[in-house]
Amino acid sequence: METILAIVIGGLYGTGLYLMMRRSMVKLVLGLALLAHAANLLIFVGGRLVRGVPPLVANGAIAPPDGSADPLPQALVLTAIVIGFGVQAFLLVLLKRGYTLMRTDDLDDMRTTET
Amino acid sequence: MSLLLVLPVIIPLFTAILALLCWRHINVQRGIAVVGASCLMVAAVTLLLTISDRGIQCVQVSNWQAPFGITLVADLFGAVMVVLAATSLLAVTVYSLGSVGRALEAVGYYPLIHVMVAGICGAFLTGDVFNLYVCFEVTLVSSFVLMAMGGERQQIEGAIKYVTLNLMASAIFLAAIGLLYGVAGTLNMADLATVLANEPRQTLVNSIAMLFMVGFGIKAAVFPLFFWLPASYHTPNVAITTLFAALLTKVGVYALIRFFTLIFVGDTGLTHTVLLVLAGLTMITGVLGAVAQTEFRRLLSFHIISQIGYLLLGLGLLTHFSLAAVVYFMGHVIIAKTALLLLSGVTQRISGTSELKELGGFYKESPLLSVVFLVPALSLAGIPPLSGFWAKFAVVKASLEAEQYVMVVAALAVGLFTLYYMLNVWAEVFWKDRPVDHPVVAKAPLVMWGPMVAMGILTLGISFGVDPLFQLANRAAFQLIDRQEYIRAVLGGAL
Amino acid sequence: MNSLILSTATRLLLPLMLLYSVFLLIRGHNEPGGGFVGGLVAASAIALIKFSSGLERARAALRFDPITLVGTGLLFAFASGLLPLVAGMPFLTALWWDQKIPVLLKAGTPVLFDLGVYVLVVGVVLTMIFALSEE
Numbered sequence: 191m192e193t194i195l196a197i198v199i200g201g202l203y204g205t206g207l208y209l210m211m212r213r214s215m216v217k218l219v220l221g222l223a224l225l226a227h228a229a230n231l232l233i234f235v236g237g238r239l240v241r242g243v244p245p246l247v248a249n250g251a252i253a254p255p256d257g258s259a260d261p262l263p264q265a266l267v268l269t270a271i272v273i274g275f276g277v278q279a280f281l282l283v284l285l286k287r288g289y290t291l292m293r294t295d296d297l298d299d300m301r302t303t304e305t
Numbered sequence: 306m307s308l309l310l311v312l313p314v315i316i317p318l319f320t321a322i323l324a325l326l327c328w329r330h331i332n333v334q335r336g337i338a339v340v341g342a343s344c345l346m347v348a349a350v351t352l353l354l355t356i357s358d359r360g361i362q363c364v365q366v367s368n369w370q371a372p373f374g375i376t377l378v379a380d381l382f383g384a385v386m387v388v389l390a391a392t393s394l395l396a397v398t399v400y401s402l403g404s405v406g407r408a409l410e411a412v413g414y415y416p417l418i419h420v421m422v423a424g425i426c427g428a429f430l431t432g433d434v435f436n437l438y439v440c441f442e443v444t445l446v447s448s449f450v451l452m453a454m455g456g457e458r459q460q461i462e463g464a465i466k467y468v469t470l471n472l473m474a475s476a477i478f479l480a481a482i483g484l485l486y487g488v489a490g491t492l493n494m495a496d497l498a499t500v501l502a503n504e505p506r507q508t509l510v511n512s513i514a515m516l517f518m519v520g521f522g523i524k525a526a527v528f529p530l531f532f533w534l535p536a537s538y539h540t541p542n543v544a545i546t547t548l549f550a551a552l553l554t555k556v557g558v559y560a561l562i563r564f565f566t567l568i569f570v571g572d573t574g575l576t577h578t579v580l581l582v583l584a585g586l587t588m589i590t591g592v593l594g595a596v597a598q599t600e601f602r603r604l605l606s607f608h609i610i611s612q613i614g615y616l617l618l619g620l621g622l623l624t625h626f627s628l629a630a631v632v633y634f635m636g637h638v639i640i641a642k643t644a645l646l647l648l649s650g651v652t653q654r655i656s657g658t659s660e661l662k663e664l665g666g667f668y669k670e671s672p673l674l675s676v677v678f679l680v681p682a683l684s685l686a687g688i689p690p691l692s693g694f695w696a697k698f699a700v701v702k703a704s705l706e707a708e709q710y711v712m713v714v715a716a717l718a719v720g721l722f723t724l725y726y727m728l729n730v731w732a733e734v735f736w737k738d739r740p741v742d743h744p745v746v747a748k749a750p751l752v753m754w755g756p757m758v759a760m761g762i763l764t765l766g767i768s769f770g771v772d773p774l775f776q777l778a779n780r781a782a783f784q785l786i787d788r789q790e791y792i793r794a795v796l797g798g799a800l
Numbered sequence: 801m802n803s804l805i806l807s808t809a810t811r812l813l814l815p816l817m818l819l820y821s822v823f824l825l826i827r828g829h830n831e832p833g834g835g836f837v838g839g840l841v842a843a844s845a846i847a848l849i850k851f852s853s854g855l856e857r858a859r860a861a862l863r864f865d866p867i868t869l870v871g872t873g874l875l876f877a878f879a880s881g882l883l884p885l886v887a888g889m890p891f892l893t894a895l896w897w898d899q900k901i902p903v904l905l906k907a908g909t910p911v912l913f914d915l916g917v918y919v920l921v922v923g924v925v926l927t928m929i930f931a932l933s934e935e
Binding site for chain 2 (some may be wrong): 210215218222225226228229230232233234235236237238262263266269270273276277280281284287288291292297300301302303
Binding site (some may be wrong): 321322367 | 865867868870871872874878884885889890891893894
C-alpha cells in the first residue's frame with residue numbers, strides 16, 4: 191500500500207510542478223492545488239498506514255486497541271485541507287481579478303513589477 | 306500567567322473581530338484598531354518583563370498535557386519578538402490613519418492587519434510545529450489579501466508572484482512536517498529536541514532539516530529564493546509594505562532560528578555550514594540589488610534581503626555570542642527599517658512619486674525629515690554610535706571568534722555598500738534641488754509624522770541603550786543555546 | 801440564468817438543506833459532522849438561490865451581510881475560548897455542563913465553538929461566492 195501511495199504522491203508532485211511551470215495562470219492555480227494535495231497525502235502516509243483498526247476507545251477501556259491507526263496525521267491533514275480550501279478560493283478570486291484587469295492569462299505578460 | 310501568554314494572540318484577534326462587526330463604520334474601526342494595538346503593546350511589554358523576571362513560561366492550551374496538546378511557550382527571544390511585532394503594529398496602525406485612505410479602509414484593512422499580527426505573535430509563541438504552520442498560514446492568507454488590496458495591475462502582478470512562491474514554501478513546510486512526524490512521532494518542539502537527539506537515522510533527519518530550511522528560506526527571502534520579495538513588496542500601500550518588511554520575513558528567520566537552535570542541532574557541520582554560505586550570498590546579492598535600484602521602496606526591499614543575511618550569519622555561527630548578536634540585530638533592523646519605510650511614505654505623499662530621480666529638495670524644506678532619515682539610514686549602514694554599528698560589530702566579532710574570515714570580509718563589504726547607497730538616497734532625495742517638473746503635491750498629515758519620528762527616536766534609544774539591551778539579548782541567546790531550560794519548561798516532570 | 805426547474809427545486813430543497821445543515825452541526829459532537837460541513841451545506845443552500853434567482857435574491861435571503869456573519873462566527877468561537885479563562889483554566893479548555901439537554905444532549909464550550917465555526921463558514925463561503933459572481 192505504501193508503495194502505491196508513494197507513487198501517487200510522486201505523480202501528484204510531478205504533475206503539480208509541471209502545471210506550475212506552464213505559462214497559464216489557471217494551470218498555476220491547479221498546480222498549486224495538486225502540490226498541496228501531495229503534501230497532505232505525504233503526511234497521511236508518514237503517519238503509517240493501518241487497516242481496519244480505528245483508534246476508538248471501547249466502552250470501559252482507557253486506551254484504543256493495540257495497533258490502531260494514528261488519528262493525529264488525519265487531524266493534521268484535515269486542518270491543512272481546510273486551509274488549502276481557503277487559499278485556493280482566494281487564488282481563484284485573484285485569478286479572476288487579474289484576468290479582468292490584464293485581459294491575459296499568460297504569466298509571461300506579467301512583468302511590470304520585475305527589476 | 307496563563308492569560309499573559311495567550312494575550313498577544315487573542316488581543317489582535319479580538320480587535321479584528323470587533324472591527325469586522327463594525328464593517329460599515331470606518332471611524333469606529335480606526336478607534337478599535339488603535340486601542341487594540343496599544344493594548345497589544347502593553348501586553349507584550351508585560352510579557353517580556355515577566356519572562357525576564359521568572360524565566361521561560363509555558364501554557365498548555367485546552368489543558369492537554371505536552372507533548373499531546375498544543376503548547377504555547379514564551380522564552381526571552383520569543384517575547385522580544387512579540388514586543389517588536391507590537392511596536393511595528395502600533396506605529397503602522399497610527400500611520401495608517403493618515404496614509405491608507407477610505408478605499409482600503411472600507412474593505413477590511415484594519416481587521417486584516419490585526420489578524421496578520423495575531424498569526425505572527427502566534428508563530429513567535431507556539432511550541433508546536435503544526436501550530437506554527439497554522440500561524441504561518443493565518444499570517445500568509447491575510448498578507449495575500451493586503452498585498453492585492455486596491456486591485457491595481459502592479460499589485461495583482463506582485464500578488465500572483467508573492468502568493469505562488471509562498472504557497473510553494475507552505476507545501477514544502479507541510480511535507481517536511483509529515484516526514485518529521487513519520488520519523489519522530491511527535492510535533493512538540495521540546496519533545497522533538499529530545500527525541501531527535503537519540504535518533505540514529507541522522508541522514509533522514511538532515512534531509513528533513515533541509516526541507517524546513519527551504520520552506521522557511523523562501524518565506525525569509527534567503528538566497529536564492531528571494532525573487533518574490535523585490536517583485537512584490539513595493540506594490541501595495543506604504544503602510545502595508547512597512548508591516549510586511551518589518552515582520553513577515555522576520556517570521557521566517559524566527560522559525561529558522563527556532564528550528565536550528567532547538568531541533569536540528571545534531572549535525573551542525575552540515576546544516577549550519579549551509580546556513581553560513583546562504584547567509585553570505587544573501588547579504589551580497591541583497592546589497593548589489595539595492596545599489597542598482599532607482600526607486601525608493603524597491604531599494605529598501607533589496608536592503609531587507611541583505612539584512613536577512615546578517616541574521617542568518619549569526620545563526621550559522623551558532624555560538625552564544627553570535628545568537629546574542631542576532632537578537633539585538635533583529636530589534637535594530639525591525640525598528641530602523643520601519644522608520645525608513647514610514648519615511649519613504651511621507652516623501653511619497655509630499656512629492657507624489659517614489660522614483661529617486663523625481664524626488665529632491667527635502668533638506669531645504671524639512672530639516673526634521675532629514676534628521677529622521679539620517680538616524681535610521683546611518684544606523685542601518687553601521688555608523689557608530691548608532692544601533693546598526695553595535696549590531697554589526699557583534700556579528701563581525703562573532704565571525705572573527707569563529708574564524709570565519711570570509712564572512713567577516715563579506716559583512717564589512719556589505720556595510721560599506723549599504724553606506725554608499727544610503728548616501729546616494731540622501732543625495733537624491735534630500736541634498737539635490739527639487740526637480741522643477743515634480744513640485745510638492747500634498748502635505749503629510751500629523752499622524753504620518755508622529756509614528757515616523759517616534760521610530761526614529763526609538764532607533765536612537767536602542768543605540769544609546771545598547772548596554773542593557775545587549776545584556777537582555779545575551780540572556781535570550783543563553784536560553785537558545787542551552788536548550789535544557791526550554792525543554793524542562795515545556796515537558797516539566799515528564800522527563 | 802432562468803430555469804424553472806432549478807428555481808422550483810430550490811424552493812423545495814432550501815428548507816431541507818438548511819435543516820440538514822443544522823442536523824450535521826448537532827451530530828458533530830460524537831459522530832461525523834460538525835460546524836464546518838454544516839456550514840458548507842447551509843452556504844450551498846444560499847448559493848443555490850444565487851444560481852436560480854440571482855445575486856440580489858440570495859443576498860436578501862441571507863438577511864445579514866456575510867462579513868457580519870464572519871465577525872459573529874469568530875466572536876462565538878472566541879468566546880468559547882475565553883470562558884475557560886474566566887474559570888481559571890487555560891485558553892480553549894473544553895468545559896461541559898453536567899445537565900443533559902434535549903436535542904443537544906450535551907452542552908458546553910465546544911458546542912459554542914462549533915456554532916461559531918458554522919456561522920463563520922457560512923459567512924466566508926458566501927463572501928467568496930458573492931465576490932466571484934459580482935461583475
